Amino acid sequence: MKTLRVPFLFLSVLVLIGFGCKGLENTAERPSPYNGDEVLYRAELITTTSYDSMRDFVTWEKQWRPIINNRDVKHAADTVRAHGKEWIATAKRLRDSYKISPTQTNKDALNASLDVISQALAEALGYMSKYTTTKKV
Amino acid sequence: MGPEEIALALGVINLLRIIGPKIAEAVKSGQVPVEKQKEIRAAYDSLTTDMDAHFTGPEWEIEPDDAPIAEVPPKAPPA
Numbered sequence: 001m002k003t004l005r006v007p008f009l010f011l012s013v014l015v016l017i018g019f020g021c022k023g024l025e026n027t028a029e030r031p032s033p034y035n036g037d038e039v040l041y042r043a044e045l046i047t048t049t050s051y052d053s054m055r056d057f058v059t060w061e062k063q064w065r066p067i068i069n070n071r072d073v074k075h076a077a078d079t080v081r082a083h084g085k086e087w088i089a090t091a092k093r094l095r096d097s098y099k100i101s102p103t104q105t106n107k108d109a110l111n112a113s114l115d116v117i118s119q120a121l122a123e124a125l126g127y128m129s130k131y132t133t134t135k136k137v
Numbered sequence: 138m139g140p141e142e143i144a145l146a147l148g149v150i151n152l153l154r155i156i157g158p159k160i161a162e163a164v165k166s167g168q169v170p171v172e173k174q175k176e177i178r179a180a181y182d183s184l185t186t187d188m189d190a191h192f193t194g195p196e197w198e199i200e201p202d203d204a205p206i207a208e209v210p211p212k213a214p215p216a
Binding site for chain 1 (some may be wrong): 196
């Protein structure tokens with residue numbers, strides 16, 4: 001089941017990422033803070049949304065740990081606790097590099113770091129989904 | 138359809154309930170308005186300016202697997 005669920009969730013996150021931007025409003029009267037750069041906007045959108053989701057996940061896991069009673073879930077949350085800041089810091093560093101030099105190489109590196117965050121988020125969403133629909137109390 | 142398939146279907150439905158509004162918001166308009174861009178920029182600046190503060194708190198502390206649990210929640214975990 002897990003092999004089916006996680007790819008689906010990951011795909012859903014990719015859908016969110018892929019459709020997360022359909023052009024930025026950017027006119028002389030209403031200038032974009034991103035100068036119309038969708039890559040930068042998307043990077044910041046994913047970073048902030050992922051942080052919110054990671055925080056929600058670790059809070060949820062800690063609050064409901066006795067009910068969940070599954071070490072795999074705790075270990076997934078502990079992975080986020082241990083590496084979440086590092087993931088965000090890496091994404092920020094690569095976002096800064098892209099902003100300074102918007103090359104394809106820097107863009108690919110930025111997207112790769114966002115994929116790492118997205119995969120952790122997909123696992124978190126998977127656990128939250130599973131334990132809020134199938135766990136009987 | 139067995140119990141696991143039903144559980145998966147319910148899981149998918151619940152997942153869509155969680156992220157569906159975000160996807161809907163993302164695809165409903167042709168362009169991202171400047172106000173929304175500024176909102177994201179402000180959230181990003183807040184997060185990255187003081188990362189330590191954002192990753193501090195009891196929910197971010199890694200506890201041993203066998204650590205005692207302070208209290209038992211009264212009902213099933215919400216989404």
